[in-house]
Amino acid sequence: MRAAAGVWLVLCCGIAHAQPFSRVDVGAGLTANVYAPDLQPWWANGFGGDASVRTPFYRGILEAGGSIHHYSARRATVPDFTSLFAFAGWGMRSESTGFLHVYGGGRLGIYMMIFDEDPRSRKRSAYESEMALAPVVALEWPIRGGWSVFTEAQHVFVLTAVRLHLTYVTIGARRSLAAPEWLRTFLE
Amino acid sequence: MRQILSAVLLFAVVSAFSPTRLAAQPRSISNDDLLAQIGVDRAGQLLVLLETMTWSTVSGFDVGPASPTSVWETPVVTLDGEPVNGSVFGLRNINAIPVDPTRWDSVTVSRLPRVVRGTFRPEPVIDIVPRRPADGLELALGGWVGNGVGDPGPHQYLDPTLANVERIGPDGHATLAYGADAWFAEAHLTGRRHGLLSEDVSPRLSSVYAGPHQTPRIYAASIALRGGFETSVGCYEAQAHRTVVDDFLFLEEIGHEVPTQLQTTAFQVSGVTESSGASLSYGASYSTTETVRRPGALLDWALDWSESRSHAFAELASGRTLFGAALTRLGGSGPGLGRVHALLPAAYASRRLQISGAVSQSAGMHVTFGDEVAPTVWTTATIIPHDAIELDVSAVGGFRLFSQGPSLWYWHAKGYDLLDRAGVEVMHFEPSARSRFATVSIRGAAVLGEGTTVSGAILASMADDLNVPDVERRAISLHGNIHGGTWGATGSIESRLHETLLQRIGYTYAVPFGAPEFRRMKARQPQHVLSGISVFEPNDRFSLAAVLRIESETRWYAYSAREQLFYTGEHREQDLPSHLPTRVGLDFSVSKDFWGPHLNAGLTVRNVLGHRLRYHPAGVEYGTSLMVRIVLQSPAGA
Numbered sequence: 114m115r116a117a118a119g120v121w122l123v124l125c126c127g128i129a130h131a132q133p134f135s136r137v138d139v140g141a142g143l144t145a146n147v148y149a150p151d152l153q154p155w156w157a158n159g160f161g162g163d164a165s166v167r168t169p170f171y172r173g174i175l176e177a178g179g180s181i182h183h184y185s186a187r188r189a190t191v192p193d194f195t196s197l198f199a200f201a202g203w204g205m206r207s208e209s210t211g212f213l214h215v216y217g218g219g220r221l222g223i224y225m226m227i228f229d230e231d232p233r234s235r236k237r238s239a240y241e242s243e244m245a246l247a248p249v250v251a252l253e254w255p256i257r258g259g260w261s262v263f264t265e266a267q268h269v270f271v272l273t274a275v276r277l278h279l280t281y282v283t284i285g286a287r288r289s290l291a292a293p294e295w296l297r298t299f300l301e
Numbered sequence: 302m303r304q305i306l307s308a309v310l311l312f313a314v315v316s317a318f319s320p321t322r323l324a325a326q327p328r329s330i331s332n333d334d335l336l337a338q339i340g341v342d343r344a345g346q347l348l349v350l351l352e353t354m355t356w357s358t359v360s361g362f363d364v365g366p367a368s369p370t371s372v373w374e375t376p377v378v379t380l381d382g383e384p385v386n387g388s389v390f391g392l393r394n395i396n397a398i399p400v401d402p403t404r405w406d407s408v409t410v411s412r413l414p415r416v417v418r419g420t421f422r423p424e425p426v427i428d429i430v431p432r433r434p435a436d437g438l439e440l441a442l443g444g445w446v447g448n449g450v451g452d453p454g455p456h457q458y459l460d461p462t463l464a465n466v467e468r469i470g471p472d473g474h475a476t477l478a479y480g481a482d483a484w485f486a487e488a489h490l491t492g493r494r495h496g497l498l499s500e501d502v503s504p505r506l507s508s509v510y511a512g513p514h515q516t517p518r519i520y521a522a523s524i525a526l527r528g529g530f531e532t533s534v535g536c537y538e539a540q541a542h543r544t545v546v547d548d549f550l551f552l553e554e555i556g557h558e559v560p561t562q563l564q565t566t567a568f569q570v571s572g573v574t575e576s577s578g579a580s581l582s583y584g585a586s587y588s589t590t591e592t593v594r595r596p597g598a599l600l601d602w603a604l605d606w607s608e609s610r611s612h613a614f615a616e617l618a619s620g621r622t623l624f625g626a627a628l629t630r631l632g633g634s635g636p637g638l639g640r641v642h643a644l645l646p647a648a649y650a651s652r653r654l655q656i657s658g659a660v661s662q663s664a665g666m667h668v669t670f671g672d673e674v675a676p677t678v679w680t681t682a683t684i685i686p687h688d689a690i691e692l693d694v695s696a697v698g699g700f701r702l703f704s705q706g707p708s709l710w711y712w713h714a715k716g717y718d719l720l721d722r723a724g725v726e727v728m729h730f731e732p733s734a735r736s737r738f739a740t741v742s743i744r745g746a747a748v749l750g751e752g753t754t755v756s757g758a759i760l761a762s763m764a765d766d767l768n769v770p771d772v773e774r775r776a777i778s779l780h781g782n783i784h785g786g787t788w789g790a791t792g793s794i795e796s797r798l799h800e801t802l803l804q805r806i807g808y809t810y811a812v813p814f815g816a817p818e819f820r821r822m823k824a825r826q827p828q829h830v831l832s833g834i835s836v837f838e839p840n841d842r843f844s845l846a847a848v849l850r851i852e853s854e855t856r857w858y859a860y861s862a863r864e865q866l867f868y869t870g871e872h873r874e875q876d877l878p879s880h881l882p883t884r885v886g887l888d889f890s891v892s893k894d895f896w897g898p899h900l901n902a903g904l905t906v907r908n909v910l911g912h913r914l915r916y917h918p919a920g921v922e923y924g925t926s927l928m929v930r931i932v933l934q935s936p937a938g939a
Binding site: 151152155156171172184190191192194201221223226228231233239241242243244271272273274275277298299300301 | 452454455458459463839926927
C-alpha cells in the first residue's frame with residue numbers, strides 16, 4: 114500500500130505543465146482487440162489502426178483522434194463490419210522519470226459501425242453510430258528528436274442496447290513538435 | 302491526482318448566472334455565453350434553468366411550458382413582447398420560436414400578472430429578446446446534431462426485436478446582419494429536423510401517418526427579418542418571420558397525433574418616442590397560423606384551421622404615471638365556424654408613489670372589453686431598507702375572459718366542428734365567459750457579500766369560474782364553474798465560490814387546492830422542482846458546465862380513465878401510464894472557443910444518469926444522449 118502511494122506521489126509530482134497549445138504530439142500505431150466478450154461468439158476481433166493528436170491544455174493534455182478496426186463474421190448469418198471510434202479526450206502525463214512517461218485519461222466519442230451486406234436478407238450495407246466512453250493508459254519511452262514509442266491500453270464502453278466492452282492494445286510511435294503560430298492562434 | 306480530484310470537486314459543485322441581480326424583479330437571464338456553456342440548443346432546453354417552470358412534450362419537439370405556481374395552465378412565450386404563434390388552439394410550443402438561442406440577448410420570466418404591450422397577462426410570461434447585431438457586417442453559421450444511446454449495434458443481426466432509437470436533429474441556423482451606430486438590419490434562417498423513432502410513439506403514429514421515411518420526422522424551417530433605427534427622440538423597430546413546421550400535433554381531446562403542417566406568418570412594428578420627460582411607446586403586430594394536411598396523413602379528416610391575432614397598443618408614460626390603450630382582434634376560420642373573430646379593446650393606467658426614501662408603492666388598473674368586461678387591479682409595495690436588500694409585496698385581482706386564451710374549447714363553443722368530425726363526444730359543455738382570480742406574493746432578495754445573492758418568494762393564487770376539461774372514455778367535458786388555487790414558495794441562491802466558479806440553485810414548492818377537477822389538472826405538474834446549474838470557467842474561452850434538474854412525480858388522471866383508449870385511425874389501443882415517476886436529469890457540457898471567439902465548439906451529454914425521463918404519458922422517453930455543436934461567427938459578431 115505504501116509502495117503504491119509512493120508511486121502515485123512520484124507520478125503526481127511529475128505531472129507535466131506545458132504552455133497551453135505550445136506543442137503538438139502526433140502519434141499512430143497498430144491496434145489489437147484483445148477482449149470483446151459480447152462479440153467474440155459471432156465476430157473475430159483482429160487488428161486495426163489508431164491515430165491521435167495531443168496538445169497541452171490549461172490543465173493536462175487534450176487529445177483528438179480515431180481508431181479503426183475490422184471485425185470478421187464467424188458465422189454465415191451475420192455480416193462483417195468495420196468500426197471507427199472518433200474521440201476527443203483529456204488526460205495527464207507524468208514525466209517524473211526521464212526514460213518513461215505515464216499517461217492516463219479518458220475519451221468520449223462516437224463509435225461508428227459500418228456493416229457489410231446482410232447475408233440473410235441481402236439488404237444493403239447498414240451504418241450505425243453510438244456514444245462510447247474509454248479510459249486509457251499509456252506508457253511512453255522518449256527516444257530522441259521529439260520521437261517516442263508507446264504502448265497503450267484502452268477499454269471502450271459502447272452504449273448500445275446490449276453494451277459492448279472492447280479492450281484494445283496499441284503499439285506505436287509519437288512525434289512531438291512545436292505548434293506553429295497559426296495553430297496556436299486557432300486553438301487559443 | 303490532486304489536480305484531478307480538485308477539478309472533479311470543483312466541477313461537481315459549479316453553476317452560473319449573472320449573480321448580483323436582485324431577484325424581486327422578474328427573473329432575467331442574460332445570455333452572454335451561458336446558454337452555449339450549458340448546451341441550450343433548442344429554446345425548450347431553456348426551461349431546465351427555470352425552477353418555477355416545468356413542461357410537457359409528446360414528440361420531444363412540441364414543448365409546452367407550464368407553471369406549477371400558477372392557476373393558469375400554460376405560460377405565454379413571447380418574442381420581444383409578442384406571443385409566438387407557432388401553434389394553434391393555445392398550444393404553446395416554445396421550440397417554434399424562429400430565432401436560434403445563439404441569437405438571444407436575454408430571457409425574462411415574470412411570475413406575477415402584468416401588462417405586456419397593452420395586453421394583460423395573468424399567466425407567467427417567458428419573454429425572449431433577440432440581441433442587436435454588432436457594428437459592422439456580421440455572418441454567423443451554426444448547427445448541432447445529437448444521438449440517443451441504446452442503438453442495437455451489431456446485435457441487430459442477433460436479436461431482430463432491438464429497435465433503433467431517436468436521432469436528434471440536425472438543426473442549423475444562419476445569420477446575415479449589419480449594425481451601425483443608429484441602425485441595424487438582420488436576416489436569420491433556421492432549419493430543424495426531429496425524428497420520432499421511439500417505441501412509445503411510433504406504433505400510434507403508424508396508424509395516422511405513412512410518410513416517405515422509415516422514421517417519422519418533424520421538420521421546421523423559419524426565416525426572420527428584423528431592422529431598427531434610432532433618432533434623437535426615439536427608437537423604432539420592425540420584424541417579420543415566416544415559420545413552417547411539418548408537425549404531428551398531439552391533441553389530447555382527440556387522443557392522438559394529427560399530421561399537420563403549420564404555416565405561421567407574423568409582422569411587428571414598435572417604437573418609443575421621448576420628449577419633455579414623457580415617453581410614448583406604441584406598436585402593432587399581426588400573426589396568422591394556417592394548418593395544411595400533411596402529405597402521408599392517413600386520417601380521413603384534417604384540422605382545416607387557421608387563426609390570427611392582430612394587435613395594436615400605445616402607452617404614454619410621464620413621470621410616475623402611465624396611460625395606455627390596446628386593441629386585439631382574434632380570428633378563427635374552420636369547418637362549422639366560417640370566419641369569426643373576437644375584438645378585445647383595452648385601456649389601462651398605473652401610478653407609482655415614492656412614499657419615503659426606502660418605500661414606494663405602485664398601483665394600476667387594466668380593463669378589457671370583450672363579450673364581458675374584465676377589469677383587473679394591482680398594487681405593489683417595494684421596500685429597500687438597505688442597498689443590498691429588497692422586499693416587495695404584491696396583490697393582483699381581476700377577471701380573465703374565455704376569449705383571452707382561445708383554446709380548442711373556445712373555438713368549439715363558436716362552432717368549429719373538429720371534435721364532431723374526429724368522432725369525439727362532448728358530454729358536458731358549460732364554459733364560463735370569464736374567470737375571476739386573485740394573486741398575492743411576498744418576495745425578498747438580498748446580496749450577501751461579493752457575488753452571492755439569495756432570493757425567495759411566497760405566492761398564492763386562486764380563481765373561480767375556471768374552465769377545466771375532464772376526459773372520460775371517448776367522451777370529454779368542459780366544466781366552467783371550477784374553483785381552484787395554488788400556494789407555494791420559491792427560492793434561489795446564486796454565488797461565486799471562486800472567480801472561475803459560478804453556481805446557482807433554485808427550488809420551487811407548489812400545492813394546488815380547490816375543486817377535484819382543478820387538483821386533478823394541476824397534478825400533472827410536479828410539486829417539487831429543483832434546478833441547479835454550475836459552470837467552471839477557467840478563462841473566457843473554455844468552460845465545463847453541469848445542470849441538475851429534479852422534478853417530483855406527476856399524475857395524469859385523464860390517462861387512468863383512458864389508459865387503453867388512445868385511439869388511432871384503426872381504433873387500435875395503447876396502454877399509457879397515468880403516473881410519471883420523479884425525474885432526475887443531469888447534463889454535462891464542455892464548450893471551447895477557437896480562433897479567438899470566432900469558432901465555438903461544444904459537446905453535451907444529456908441525462909448522464911441514464912434514467913428514462915418522460916414528460917407526457919403518451920410521449921417519448923428520453924435516455925442518455927450526446928450532442929455536438931459548432932458555431933462560426935465573423936469578426937463583427939464575435
